[in-house]
Amino acid sequence: MNYQPVIGLEVHVQLLTNTKIFCGCPTTFGSEPNSQSCPVCLGLPGALPVLNKKVVEYAIRAGLATGCAISPRSLFARKNYFYPDLPKGYQISQLELPICIGGHLDIEVDDQVKRIGITRIHMEEDAGKLVHADISGLGEGSGVDLNRACTPLLEIVSEPDLRSADEAVAYLKKLHQIVVYLGITDGNMEEGSFRCDANVSVMLKGAAAFGTRAEIKNVNSFKFVKQAIEYEIERQIDLIEEGGKVVQETRLFNPDSGVTRSMRSKEEAHDYRYFPDPDLVPLVISNDWVEDIRLTLPELPEARRARYTVELGLSLQDAEVLTSNRELADYFEGCLGHGSQPKGAANWIMGEVTRGLNDRGLEITACPVTPKLLADLLALIEKGTISVKIAKTVFDEIWQSGKGAAEIVEEKGLVQVSDSGAIEKIVDEIIAANQGQVEEFRGGKEKVLGFFVGQIMKASKGKANPALVNEILLKKLKGEG
């Protein structure tokens, strides 16, 4: 391919604050239409915005986590346009002096680390929602639900540093992981808490200047982002190959057909008439506050992953799985806090715990086997009190009853048999009853060893210490005992 795609992303992140950005209304999703509104978010005459401090704190968190500089003085601006879901006829956003500038994110594509620049992060309010439906009492028509109006958003704008749809997706996934880790958003893409506009252009490889870009609006899944960008790259290349020209425009992606179509051209583009909002004073942020927030930042996935491999000796793959979300990593560290060995805990979490969660469609935070309960179980294995096999049964029992491992082991008499006399007795019985197999073994067919172990474990109801069983059995079969 002679063409080089160039991609920049604008990501909107809905913040997880209890109240809206400029008023005290709650931000709960899915409430009765217009039940979460007041003069401010309804845009009534005379109403004035008052900035929610939590939103600023969250924006600073996002900025610090992505290596941005935090502006000591930042401004809110009005973006003017008419639409029924925009109650004031303008959106309060930031243009000049956004809160965060000049950060970056490192992504990995094909085992290569690539640094993607972040131009800026700014705060803004969301619009409401139009409902086209049969509205009770009014008949067929369009209604306006302003519950979402004035909910806080961050817009995170990347540099045009991405060169493929895969890079774009890697960037988005990384960014998504970070903002969720920071606890500033629920990251729910279906509900629109994390959505993205993509600026896509293509140029001949080695060209000095970027091509004309098209902006694809509001793509809200990783899969659609990949599809939309790939389609758009192809469309632009085909257009150029046929002697046409890419025009600057806004396009919409249709997930059903997988194509983008023109929404409005540059000529039809709004003139938003941005100007500083006179209702809000310049936002002054002290360095002390920024440093206080920096201290409360959680360890981010990258740092955690490095620590797991270097300090805890986990494999890179295991470390990646465990740090893929903050709660899972917290769970893992909870087990370590209760004395578990890293490797054992990692295996159990990625194995039994994950399986249990997946079977029931649960999140790790809802796991009935708490880190403490799991750590106690793992301790019994390490001490040799129970076998791994028995431990799995005990694990299921803990999940069901919430009881401690020791209690279950005690109740059900599952303590591992490590008394060599008792095991010897069972081995003797099994050998006596299976002389044919003994002959085969002695004839050189060592595979029958597994048969004997199985029979012995069965006879001991799984409680016999497998290491002792092996040792004693071999001795007896070889006629040494």
Added chain:
Amino acid sequence: MELFDLTLHELSEKLRRRELSSVEATGAMLARIEATDKNVNAFITVTPEQALRDADAADRRIATGEGEPLTGIPIALKDIFLTQGVRTTCASRILENFIPPYSATAWEKLKERGMVLLGKLNQDEFAMGSSSESSAFGVTRNPWDLECIPGGSSGGSAAAIAARQATATLGTDTGGSIRQPASHCGCVGLKPTYGRVSRYGVIAYASSLDQVGPVTRDVRDCALMLGAVAGHDPKDSTSVDLPVPDYAAALEGGVKGLKIGLPKEYFIEGLDPDVRRCMDEAVATYLSLGAEIVELSLPHTDYAVACYYLIATAEASSNLARYDGVRFGHRNRDAKGLMEMYCKSREEGFGAEVKRRIMLGTYALSSGYYDAYYLKAQKVRTLIRRDFLKAFEKVDLILAPVAPTPAFRIGEKVNDPLQMYLSDIFTIPVNLAGTCGISVPAGFSSGGLPIGLQLVGRPFGEESILRAAYAFEQATEWHKRKAQI
């Protein structure tokens, strides 16, 4: 002397001594409105039932000894203040039937003190104008001469005081909208420093300039009203968290040794001779009271009107976008689509001057023009503010005319917006500088129309201009004359 002739502080005395009840005083005002407002048209809405109910409640409060100096005083508000349950139109068709679900902070504060609301006052539509002629509810007439305008935009607030229809009123001042009508109607009107009074619940015209202030019969009343509405409001981010002084207590003390500046740019050729005479006499009065008079320069004065008409209209074009017929206010019901609904609703709802300013402001903010107009105007605004701050290094306050002429005749300037805009030439710079100014009666024209004197103070220097205004008032008789109506 009639009941309705009492100043606020006189009425307050009588109420506290129980010589008079609030119901009686309120009744007298309502009767006065009934008798005079056919001619004056100061009110858009009168609320007699509620007023008498509130007056009765105030009387009971006074009887229990819990009354305050303002309890039971009947007042009226410019129709730009949201009053919960009472129609608020901003003198516009687009809000003709708008009944607000909440109240402005300024009104909340007065209501808490037990003040009684007589009704809502006429004004220029959305406070855009200098004559109250742009109201959708008919022009307000000047009680001193019914053929003349009362000034604007708070024309109703001043006319109601001159006609003795209310004991005190509140107005708003974006470019002179309190001081100019106060001057034209012979009342006291004060524009506080930007941030002194909450704008919450006040319909926005130009957010960075709008400020709430009282229009009253004398300076003491003005101090009492200002003290009641001033102060920080957590609902208005631009309101300033500074303690509110006891303005009435600050009135005494005189002007001996006070340095008063006369800006040469305000005493220009073409200043009406009657206005000039009143200013000269005022200067003589201050000299006789022991003040020192200093000539000074505010060099960027010439650019103030142009600067104002870019910033104010730019902000207005955005502030008035919410009147789209979607959630409240007038909506054209025949429109076929969304765009048509917007266009027709706004076309029918807004008057000519409002449309003119929305267009001006939209233009000033448009891509390609923003730097040349809006941004440039902001820079000029900074220079004008600096002019004032520099002047206040040399003088304590500035004395100037409020308006270049006395009240002009109704209709005289409606077709000449530029002439109309120039009537605010001496008041606009104070708003741009964000500082405070007061208008006090300082004489009459040969035709018998009142002429006001403007005193401009340092930011948050309300005490100082009130004190100087009070000294002047005590030394003159102008405030005692009453419009014959």
